[in-house]
Amino acid sequence: MKIDPWANEGVQNYKEICDKFGLEIVDHTKLPNPTHLHRRGIIFAHRDLDNILESRKAGRPFGVLSGLMPSGQIHLGHKMVIDQARWYQELGGDVTITVADLEAHATRGLSLEACRKYAIEEYVTNYAGMGLDPDKTSIYFQSERPIVQKLGFTLGKKTNLSEMEAIYGFSGETTLAHVQSPLVQAGDIVHPQMDEYGGLRPIVVPVGIDQDPHIRLTRGMVSKTNWFNVNTNKSGGMTIGLSIQDNNLEVMGILANGGIDDKQRNKVIDKVIGAINKAGFSQVSSNPKHGKIDIKDASVSDRNELRYQLLSLERKLGGLGFMQPSSTYHQFAIGMTGGKMSSSQPETTMFLNDSMKTIEKKIKSSFSGGQATAEEHRKKGGNPDVDVAYQYLRYFFEDDDKELERIRGEYVSGELLTGQMKAICVEKASEWMKNHHELKDQNQHLVKKFLK
Ligand code: TRP
Numbered sequence: 213m214k215i216d217p218w219a220n221e222g223v224q225n226y227k228e229i230c231d232k233f234g235l236e237i238v239d240h241t242k243l244p245n246p247t248h249l250h251r252r253g254i255i256f257a258h259r260d261l262d263n264i265l266e267s268r269k270a271g272r273p274f275g276v277l278s279g280l281m282p283s284g285q286i287h288l289g290h291k292m293v294i295d296q297a298r299w300y301q302e303l304g305g306d307v308t309i310t311v312a313d314l315e316a317h318a319t320r321g322l323s324l325e326a327c328r329k330y331a332i333e334e335y336v337t338n339y340a341g342m343g344l345d346p347d348k349t350s351i352y353f354q355s356e357r358p359i360v361q362k363l364g365f366t367l368g369k370k371t372n373l374s375e376m377e378a379i380y381g382f383s384g385e386t387t388l389a390h391v392q393s394p395l396v397q398a399g400d401i402v403h404p405q406m407d408e409y410g411g412l413r414p415i416v417v418p419v420g421i422d423q424d425p426h427i428r429l430t431r432g433m434v435s436k437t438n439w440f441n442v443n444t445n446k447s448g449g450m451t452i453g454l455s456i457q458d459n460n461l462e463v464m465g466i467l468a469n470g471g472i473d474d475k476q477r478n479k480v481i482d483k484v485i486g487a488i489n490k491a492g493f494s495q496v497s498s499n500p501k502h503g504k505i506d507i508k509d510a511s512v513s514d515r516n517e518l519r520y521q522l523l524s525l526e527r528k529l530g531g532l533g534f535m536q537p538s539s540t541y542h543q544f545a546i547g548m549t550g551g552k553m554s555s556s557q558p559e560t561t562m563f564l565n566d567s568m569k570t571i572e573k574k575i576k577s578s579f580s581g582g583q584a585t586a587e588e589h590r591k592k593g594g595n596p597d598v599d600v601a602y603q604y605l606r607y608f609f610e611d612d613d614k615e616l617e618r619i620r621g622e623y624v625s626g627e628l629l630t631g632q633m634k635a636i637c638v639e640k641a642s643e644w645m646k647n648h649h650e651l652k653d654q655n656q657h658l659v660k661k662f663l664k
Contacts, residue, residue, distance in 0.1 A: 214381050217422045218319050220554055226421065226543060230257050233424060235541065244268075247299050248611050249292065249542060255418070259427065260538040263414040263516045268303055273413045275404045276300040277537075279310030279397070282331035283320040284555040285563045286338050288608050289420075292542055294342045296418040297349075306410060307349040309662075310400045311335065314354040314361075318389035324355055336659050338564045341652030346661035359406065360399035366532070367402070368395045370433040379425050398430040401537050412523055414516075416538040424541060431536045439464075439531045440484060440522040442515050449495075450510040450518060452484055454503030463529050464503070472501065481505060483529070487521040545607040548600050550579030562604075568642055575601060575638050581623075582630030593626035594633070601630075601637035609640035 213232055215223065223229060230237065235257035240250040243265075249255045267274040278293045297307045313327035322330075336351060354360055373391075376382050382391060401417055404410050417427060435441075439460055441453040456464050465477030477500045484505055485496050495508035510518060519535060527533035547553035547560035554560050562571055581599030583589035596602040602623060610616045619636065622628035 287561040315393040340655040363399035364395035367433040370436040
C-alpha cells in the first residue's frame with residue numbers, strides 16, 4: 213500500500229493506514245479545548261503529539277508548521293489546516309505557514325508567478341479572515357526562504373533513490389524537480405527549529421492523511437542526523453547511544469585510523485551524562501567503548517525530555533540538533549457530487565470565493581443520502597454518512613455537537629427530509645460565508661503582517 217500525496221485519489225481505509233504506518237489514534241478527551249474536528253474524529257491520528265502537549269503543559273514553547281500548494285482556488289478543505297493552526301496558537305504555539313510554490317511549480321505545471329498570484333489572491337487574503345494572530349503567524353514562500361532548500365539538501369544525504377521510490381513510487385520518468393519537492397517540504401518542516409526561526413522546540417505539522425509520506429520521510433531523515441539516540445532498554449530504563457557520522461568523528465573520539473581516542477570519547481560521554489542530569493536523571497552507567505550510556509531511573513515517558521537535552525548538547529557540539537516533527541492527520545470531507553473533492557472540478561467543492569448563489573446551487577444539487585421518494589424516506593430514513601449536506605455541517609458549518617446530533621438523529625429516523633437537510637446546510641453555510649467575508653474584508657491589513 214502506498215499513499216501518493218499528489219494523486220488526489222482519496223483514502224479509503226483509515227484504520228488500515230494507521231496500522232500499516234504506525235500512526236496513533238487521537239483521543240480527543242485528552243486534549244485541551246478540543247475543536248469540533250477533534251471531537252468528531254475528523255482529526256483522527258497523530259505521531260508524537262504528546263511531545264507538543266507535554267511542552268505546552270510545562271509552559272515551554274512549541275510551534276506549528278503547515279503548508280499549502282497554491283495551485284488553484286482556495287476551498288473549504290484548505291480551511292481545516294488554518295483552523296488547526298489557530299487552535300494550537302490559542303494553546304500558546306507559534307505558527308508558520310508554507311506557501312509551497314516550488315512544489316506547485318514542480319508538480320502542477322504552474323509558473324512561479326502564477327503560484328504567487330494564487331497564493332496572495334486566493335489563500336493569504338482568505339487567511340486574514342480566519343482569526344490567526346498576526347504577531348504569532350508567519351507565512352512564507354518556499355522560493356523565497358533559501359534555508360528550506362538548503363536544509364532539504366542537507367537532509368537529502370540521509371535518503372536515497374530507493375527509499376524515494378519505495379515511499380512515493382517515483383520512477384525513471386519522474387522529474388528531478390518533483391523528486392526534490394519532498395526534500396524541500398522536509399526543509400519546511402524542520403526550519404522553525406533553527407535558532408533564527410525560534411530555536412529548538414517541538415513542531416507539530418497538521419495535515420491531511422495524504423501528506424503522511426512526507427512526514428515519514430522527514431522523521432526518518434531527521435532521526436538519522438541525530439548524534440545521540442534515545443532508546444528503551446530491555447532490562448528497564450533507557451539507553452543513550454552515540455551515533456557516529458561523517459560530521460562528528462572528531463567529537464565522538466574516532467581517530468583517523470578508525471580506532472577510538474579514549475580521552476575524547478570519555479569527554480563526550482561526560483557531556484552526555486551532563487545532559488542526562490539536566491533532564492533530571494542520575495543513575496547512569498556508561499560503556500564508552502561501545503558508546504552506550506544506560507539510565508536506570510528514566511523510562512519511556514521521559515524520552516522527550518532526554519531528547520530535548522541531548523539535542524541541545526548536539527547543537528553545542530556543532531550538530532543540527534533537530535527534533536523529529538510531530539504530526540496530526542485529518543480525514544477529507546466527501547466531494548459535493550459524492551466522489552472526491554477536487555479543485556479542478558468546481559462542482560465537487562465549495563470555494564471560499566464562490567458567490568452565495570453558487571453555494572446554494574451546489575448544496576441543492578449535492579449528493580444526498582436520502583431515499584428516492586419522501587414516502588420511502590419517512591419509512592427507511594436517510595444515511596448521513598454519505599449525505600453531503602450533513603457532512604458539510606459536520607465538517608464545516610455546525611459547531612454545536614448537540615444540534616448536529618439532533619439533525620443526524622432526525623435524518624436517520626426519516627423525520628428530516630433531504631430537502632430540509634439541504635436547507636439547513638444552505639442556511640448555515642450562508643451564515644458562515646457571510647461572517648467569513650466580513651472578517652476577511654476587515655482584516656486585509658493583516659496580509660502584509662503575515663508575510664513579513
Ligand atoms: N505538500 C503540501 C500540499 O500538497 C504543501 C506543503 C509544503 C506542506 N510544505 C509543507 C504541508 C510542510 C505541510 C508541511 O498541500
